[in-house]
Amino acid sequence: EIVLTQSPGTLSLSPGERATLSCRASQSVSSSYLAWYQQKPGQAPRLLIYGASSRATGIPDRFSGSGSGTDFTLTISRLEPEDFAVYYCQQYGSSPRGFTFGPGTKVDIK
Amino acid sequence: QLQLQESGPGLVKPSETLSLTCTVSGGSISSSSYYWGWIRQPPGKGLEWIGSIYYSGSTYYNPSLKSRVTISVDTSKNQFSLKLSSVTAADTAVYYCARLDTAMVHFDYWGQGTLVTVSS
Numbered sequence: 001e002i003v004l005t006q007s008p009g010t011l012s013l014s015p016g017e018r019a020t021l022s023c024r025a026s027q028s029v030s031s032s033y034l035a036w037y038q039q040k041p042g043q044a045p046r047l048l049i050y051g052a053s054s055r056a057t058g059i060p061d062r063f064s065g066s067g068s069g070t071d072f073t074l075t076i077s078r079l080e081p082e083d084f085a086v087y088y089c090q091q092y093g094s095s096p097r098g099f100t101f102g103p104g105t106k107v108d109i110k
Numbered sequence: 111q112l113q114l115q116e117s118g119p120g121l122v123k124p125s126e127t128l129s130l131t132c133t134v135s136g137g138s139i140s141s142s143s144y145y146w147g148w149i150r151q152p153p154g155k156g157l158e159w160i161g162s163i164y165y166s167g168s169t170y171y172n173p174s175l176k177s178r179v180t181i182s183v184d185t186s187k188n189q190f191s192l193k194l195s196s197v198t199a200a201d202t203a204v205y206y207c208a209r210l211d212t213a214m215v216h217f218d219y220w221g222q223g224t225l226v227t228v229s230s
Contacts, residue, residue, distance in 0.1 A: 001173070035216035037157075044206055044220035045157065051214050088157055092215035097170045099147075099159040099215075 002027050002093050004102035012110040019076040021105045023089035028069045033092035036065055036074045039104075040085045048087075049074060076107075084109050112137040114207050114221035122201075122228050128194040132207030132221060139188045140165040145210040147217060148181060148192045150203040158203075162210055163190055197228045 003026040013019055023034070031052040037045035047056040049065035052072055062077040076083055089102040118130035132146070139146060147162035161171035163181045171179050180193040194201060204225050208217040 033215050035214075037217075044223050045217070046220070047216060047218050050211070050216040050218075054214075056218065090157075090216065096173055098172055099162075101157040101159070103156050 001096065001098075002029060002091055002100055004089055004091060004100055006087075006089060006102040006105045008105060009103075010106045010108060012108055013079055014110045015079050015081055017079050019074075019079055019083070019107055021074040021076075021087055021107075023067075023072040023074070023102050025070045025072075025091060029072075029091045029093070031068050034065075034067070034072050035090045037088045037090065038083075038085050039088065045088060079107070083107065112209065112219045114209065114219060116205060116207050116221045116224040118224065118226070120225060120227060122197055122226060123230050124198055124228055125196055128192070128197050128201060128205075128226055128228070130192045130205055130207075130224065130226070132190050132192075134188045134190075134209075139183065139190065140185050143212060145212055146183070146190045147208050147210045149206045149208060149217070150201075151206070151223070152200075152203045160192065160194075160205075199228050202226065202228045 005024045007022045034052040036049040039045040053065045064075045066073050086104045086106045088104045113135045115133045122128045145162045145164050148160040151157050161181045163169045163183050178195045183190040204223040206223045207221045209219040211218050
């Protein structure tokens with residue numbers, strides 16, 4: 001089973017700053033099968049990025065994803081007040097078939 | 111607009127079976143482009159995938175839960191369901207249902223989630 005590790009655990013930043021979140025896999029992951037989600041308190045996760053770098057419908061272009069192999073990055077170019085939340089990466093694997101999520105990175109207001 | 115809604119008991123006793131249903135509206139559960147899945151989140155913790163099902167009834171499960179999980183689909187009602195047997199306090203969580211895009215393999219629509227507490 002592929003294990004995802006996210007760093008840092010918490011990122012304290014101010015509105016307007018750039019956020020860089022890391023997701024590292026224990027084995028190589030197909031870029032097609034790497035996604036990022038945002039979750040705010042009391043809400044369901046929301047799909048941000050799929051296929052490592054494609055933005056989901058309605059997601060602002062300040063969100064971008066990159067990476068390949070075992071190292072993936074979510075970048076928020078300029079933090080807006082509504083971006084302070086927890087972010088999870090997720091991968092799909094074929095052997096065994098299934099999904100794993102990273103432990104999450106919390107982006108909070110400095 | 112596609113909507114998913116979880117329903118079921120909010121309290122289950124230890125050793126009993128947790129049962130939840132997800133009702134899909136605004137779209138057909140029988141679409142060939144999608145699977146449907148269950149994900150859970152213990153209070154204050156991260157996300158754990160439970161399992162997924164296709165409209166044909168084909169399923170795959172998280173190996174760590176496989177012995178206790180059954181997911182089924184009722185296309186006539188546009189619903190799919192989760193059964194988790196022999197529950198313990200560790201199964202206390204918010205349970206989400208979600209649509210799974212089979213092409214790029216991500217969860218693009220989620221229900222609001224339902225809290226299930228395991229307690230006597």
